[in-house]
Amino acid sequence: MDDLERLPVGIVGASGYGGVQLVRLLMDHPKLKLAYLGGDSSAGKSFSDLYPHFGNFVNQAIESVDVETIAERCKVVFLSLPNGLAWKMAPALIEKGCKVLDLSADYRFSNLDTYKTWYGGDRTDGETAVNAVYGLPELYRERIKEAQLVGCPGCYPTASLLAISPLLKQGLVLSETVIIDAKSGTSGGGRQAKTSMLLAEADNSLGAYGVARHRHTPEIEQICSDLAGHEVLVQFTPHLIPMVRGILSTVYATLRDPGLVREDLITIYTAFYRSSPWVKILPNGVYPQTKWAAGTNLCYIGVEVDPRTDRVIVMSAIDNLIKGQAGQALQCLNLMMGWEETLGLPQMGFYP
Template identity: 70%
Template sequence: MAKIPVAVVGASGYGGVQLVRLILGHPYLELVYLGGDSSAGQEFADIYPHLGHQLHCVVEPVDAQVIARKAQVVFLSLPNGVAPGLVPDLLAQGCQVFDLSADYRFRDMQIYQTWYGIERTDGAVAAKAVYGLPELYRESLVNATLVGCPGCYPTASLLALAPLLRQGLVAWDSIVIDAKSGTSGGGRQAKTHLLLAEADNSISAYGVGRHRHRPEIEQVCGDLAGQPVKVQFTPHLVPMVRGILATVYAQVRDPGLTTEDLLLIYQAFYRGKPWVRVLPPGVYPHTKWAWGTNMCYLGLELDPHTDRVIVISAIDNLLKGQAGQAVQCLNISRGWPETTGLPQLSFYP
């Protein structure tokens, strides 16, 4: 099979370099274009010298015409608000687009505009985008041409919640998501609070009660529950590079449920889904288990003292939470095995 030519736009960020790494190891893909504005003109190996023996490629200024001439598949890893200036053009010229920003994740453009403060005129295009969480929207991904890949927090949170919501097992207003992220989630741009000297050996909450990922999570929760769901979402910054741990709390409707019942329900829900692993009773995931892989690990407990279920999910925020998931979506859209070119085992420790 001839390899499919692929472009990565926004190549110098962490999403970009993960995409490059995955594409170089993917049997059906060929990297033909790296684009970026701040890094245009630079050798990619000058930005990431560890790739110098594998990749000789200059970052090009972003130009939809050039991209469409070279690539059939385009991954966009850009700041929010930039993709809408490229996507209509790319689609018109026959490209398949996987966008890693928030721009094509929302069904309701009004919600997007409220939370992101960006005017949008491409509502018709956005309406056709598929939400790229394959465990929940697999059918829509087959042959999809525009995929809005979810953020890292929603991925971890929704995989923890989905079986509960789909089966109506918990009180709709009882969901608390206490999420913890490594600092790479904040990107590669220099920001004071992400300096090692600031962020190391310290944990803190941020965006309490008003983080942008809350409406994204609620949109999908609504799909799963078949009715609006409000969630409490609190992100935290953890002194580590990669990984998200989401600790999710909800009140069960039926106090007779046990941990074993719920594990069976979760195992059934995720059967045949290679990127989610439900752990044995009493085992809760460590984010490091997922480091460098596309896995999501889930552990859970039903607490009879409080009639709450606690579900804990762990992913690598840059893979299952970003670049890996985008490749997983591509695999599904093309009919390839879902695991193609994606790492399953971490180099623990």
């Protein structure tokens, strides 16, 4: 495709981990071109100065953020910003005709009161927020196709929801028994310097954080409640693992029908995700590893049943920066544009 025919895309927050993943994916996409890179602290710097390995591919400078400039150059804008900033820009961009994909938490909640309870601050964009679509294609594919504004899920919710969705949608488990134990690599904490992410702090160690109060909890509960048709509360505990990329989410729940066996559930999961090219249901007795998904937009799911406790155990592995962030956003854009869901997205992982 000629460069003039490609869809012009902008990234605001281009210097963070989400932004740099988006740049890499956009450079490989056959129907998109990078028209704008925006940032605050990095404005005026060449992108290849920040990331020298892009030197032969990206010659653009990062510019100060200006809505008029963005809308003039771009048809699509990815907002890869800290929470609380995207909502100040999205309404103006949409009014100017741009499609917007927000990678922060600003547009993940149908109820802004929930957002304000967990993230704080005031919001004046209620009319815009009510039209946002939650960007998990495996659940909301048809709505995403018609969307102008998509709130892309967090990495923990993506892995956890893909693991639990078939069970809640079909009422196969007691929803009050859902427990999610999840572990993430250090890149999930972003690029800003944090003491807990230092090699000397994180290496050779494993620990929980945000216990009983992590901000992804209400996001997971919102979608679980939608699937189940009634309010669902979950117990969610995240952990930091001393690796760079990847999330492994292990979900436990009590089965309504203790007669269900592993083979039954694998059949149910395979049918549920039959139209989802990025979800791979593993065979009997095979459990996912994060390395399998590294560098890809894939989610690997393994299912087990413990007949002693009548519990189902579902394990889900993704790359937190791809399926959990930039890749999922691009998957949503493919749907919004009427393109193949897999277009321009990596399917082969880094291994070993």
